Amino acid sequence: MSETGFLSYARYGKDKVRVLRVVREGKWHHIVEYNVQALLEGDIETSYTEADNSVVVATDSIKNITYYLAKISPHVLVPERFALHLATHLVSKYAHIHKAFVTVEQLRWSRIPVSGEQGPAEHPHAFLRDGDDKRIVKVELDASKGKDKLTAKVTAGISDLLVLKTTESAFTNFVRDKYTTLVEVDDRILSTSIDLSYTFAPLAISAPTDADVEQFVLPDIVPGSVWDLAVPTRARAATLDIFASDNSASVQATLYRMAQRVLAENASVLTVSYALPNKHYIPVDMRYLGVENLVPAQAEVFMPIAAPSGLITATIERK
Numbered sequence: 001m002s003e004t005g006f007l008s009y010a011r012y013g014k015d016k017v018r019v020l021r022v023v024r025e026g027k028w029h030h031i032v033e034y035n036v037q038a039l040l041e042g043d044i045e046t047s048y049t050e051a052d053n054s055v056v057v058a059t060d061s062i063k064n065i066t067y068y069l070a071k072i073s074p075h076v077l078v079p080e081r082f083a084l085h086l087a088t089h090l091v092s093k094y095a096h097i098h099k100a101f102v103t104v105e106q107l108r109w110s111r112i113p114v115s116g117e118q119g120p121a122e123h124p125h126a127f128l129r130d131g132d133d134k135r136i137v138k139v140e141l142d143a144s145k146g147k148d149k150l151t152a153k154v155t156a157g158i159s160d161l162l163v164l165k166t167t168e169s170a171f172t173n174f175v176r177d178k179y180t181t182l183v184e185v186d187d188r189i190l191s192t193s194i195d196l197s198y199t200f201a202p203l204a205i206s207a208p209t210d211a212d213v214e215q216f217v218l219p220d221i222v223p224g225s226v227w228d229l230a231v232p233t234r235a236r237a238a239t240l241d242i243f244a245s246d247n248s249a250s251v252q253a254t255l256y257r258m259a260q261r262v263l264a265e266n267a268s269v270l271t272v273s274y275a276l277p278n279k280h281y282i283p284v285d286m287r288y289l290g291v292e293n294l295v296p297a298q299a300e301v302f303m304p305i306a307a308p309s310g311l312i313t314a315t316i317e318r319k
């Protein structure tokens with residue numbers, strides 16, 4: 001077969017591996033629910049170019065490894081640590097695999113509040129989905145300089161955090177020309193579904209051999225580091241706080257303030273990126289009924305517009 005193209009990029013693996021893990025600590029049960037994507041790169045070209053499956057770790061096996069690690073990993077309750085453990089095992093186990101790309105999406109489960117004997121309490125084993133936003137962790141593990149010289153790039157963040165405010169959002173002074181129909185408003189509904197991601201400096205990881213996969217030792221949980229669970233908590237709180245309290249001149253300006261706050265509060269974070277769709281809510285024109293509903297600060301009935309939406313994105317880097 002004469003070939004006109006060459007393989008310039010190849011990466012494969014399993015997507016949407018759904019797993020719920022229960023950790024029992026006496027009567028207190030802890031859970032995490034993850035959607036995992038685990039992709040591999042390495043000496044796999046011939047599987048594409050020569051139909052050579054001898055270099056293919058089946059995606060079914062990658063799924064099985066994901067469940068095995070969910071069972072045995074001491075790091076399973078922390079998505080950054082679980083993703084790193086899984087990625088490290090994948091590149092350590094297979095000599096011809098040089099990079100692993102693991103994305104863990106964590107769904108929200110919080111303890112159901114109950115009335116305890118001494119007042120409000122949290123239930124030890126009953127949970128509630130208290131939001132559609134997810135915690136997202138991406139690990140890119142690079143073993144191309146040797147299996148004992150691993151470096152990991154860790155990105156973490158949030159997706160689908162849906163918010164809305166009913167005032168303290170304006171949009172004025174934008175370009176006006178023959179294409180402009182939008183009117184300036186000093187008061188509007190602002191709603192967005194927040195996607196946030198933040199990065200850390202690359203980490204050097206000492207790899208386990210296959211034999212000690214269960215004893216994988218990760219770096220210590222240093223306050224402010226990638227392992228510090230206060231980082232995701234603070235980043236989410238800062239994002240919500242700025243969204244609520246900023247007197248917004250635009251999505252762009254509010255985004256920038258959110259990112260500055262996340263950088264200021266988390267010394268180990270190097271870059272902060274947001275993708276903010278501007279989910280428009282349009283005041284309904286009822287003048288044909290003699291009803292006023294168009295004065296921005298007084299409008300009461302709005303039509304949510306599913307599409308199109310604005311989409312405002314940016315990355316802010318530490319100086």
Ligand SMILES: O=c1[nH]c(=O)c2[nH]c(=O)[nH]c2[nH]1
Pocket residue numbers: 171182249250251252278310312
């Ligand atoms: O905050 C906004 N930024 C924009 O860039 C934009 N464009 C638009 O039509 N409305 C808005 N709102």
